[in-house]
Amino acid sequence: MVTAVATFTVLSAHRVCRADDTATRAATATMYGGSGRVEVGNNEASPFRYNQQHVGLGAHAVWRPWSAPEGATEGARGGFLQLGMVGEWRSLQLTSCGRFCSDDTNWDVVPEAHGGLRLGIGYDFRNFGIRGGLIYLDSPKSRTAETLVVPDVQFRFGPASRGWFELGMGAYDASTMLRPGVYVGGGVVAGDFTIVARYGWHLAIGSFGHTIMQFGGRADVGAMVALLPNLRLGGGAALQKSRGLELAFGSSRYVAEFRTQASLTF
Numbered sequence: 001m002v003t004a005v006a007t008f009t010v011l012s013a014h015r016v017c018r019a020d021d022t023a024t025r026a027a028t029a030t031m032y033g034g035s036g037r038v039e040v041g042n043n044e045a046s047p048f049r050y051n052q053q054h055v056g057l058g059a060h061a062v063w064r065p066w067s068a069p070e071g072a073t074e075g076a077r078g079g080f081l082q083l084g085m086v087g088e089w090r091s092l093q094l095t096s097c098g099r100f101c102s103d104d105t106n107w108d109v110v111p112e113a114h115g116g117l118r119l120g121i122g123y124d125f126r127n128f129g130i131r132g133g134l135i136y137l138d139s140p141k142s143r144t145a146e147t148l149v150v151p152d153v154q155f156r157f158g159p160a161s162r163g164w165f166e167l168g169m170g171a172y173d174a175s176t177m178l179r180p181g182v183y184v185g186g187g188v189v190a191g192d193f194t195i196v197a198r199y200g201w202h203l204a205i206g207s208f209g210h211t212i213m214q215f216g217g218r219a220d221v222g223a224m225v226a227l228l229p230n231l232r233l234g235g236g237a238a239l240q241k242s243r244g245l246e247l248a249f250g251s252s253r254y255v256a257e258f259r260t261q262a263s264l265t266f
Helices: none
Strands: 007-011 024-041 047-067 078-096 109-124 127-138 148-156 163-170 181-190 194-201 213-227 231-241 254-263
Touching: 024 078, 024 231, 047 109, 047 148, 109 148, 181 213, 194 231, 213 254
Parallel strands: 007 254
Antiparallel strands: 007 024, 024 047, 024 254, 047 078, 078 109, 109 127, 127 148, 148 163, 163 181, 181 194, 194 213, 213 231, 231 254
């Protein structure tokens, strides 16, 4: 079963759909959710496998105290600060534990609370943008996740008002604040429509792993349309693998995630 999601976003005024971290001012609230199966590997026995469902709420703000140089062309927004927060309710149900299983193994659904904080600073030129910062994620009683502090860096090449390519490490939305990784992607703007796609190698369980690295391939695609000068709607989906760079369809160790998005400028 896959959980549907909803997103509400508040952004700076422009009819053209563009990435929220290139807006003049932005305040974003996001809901997302998904379900599937995850695997926690080790080099001693068969992996632990879980059924997982999750739903999360995130907030993201961008403020530009340093405006672009006078006479700069469209798309040159200047320096900015960003702050992001996310909270997620996640349920895990153990389905396999190999020789580590015992008579007192808990096979029940176990709810968990996860949270993350994101701080960053950056600068946007017309054809190039850069941001850097840190992400803190934690879950005090998680069965799989750990307390982590990871870098959050992104480079943009190309104008955000037309089309761009990006290369990053860390997060690009609320969900990946709790599933950081390295990724490539880009977007294309056609009139009032924007299509964005990314692919990366992300932590599926909020942990680097103890004996086996827990990075898995993550594919993400989304689209937005500007209905009014201060309103845009959109949606998207992601598929996250537990371990391994490739997305080998047919494997059961995936979590599917969906989102919808509404953006209001101010």
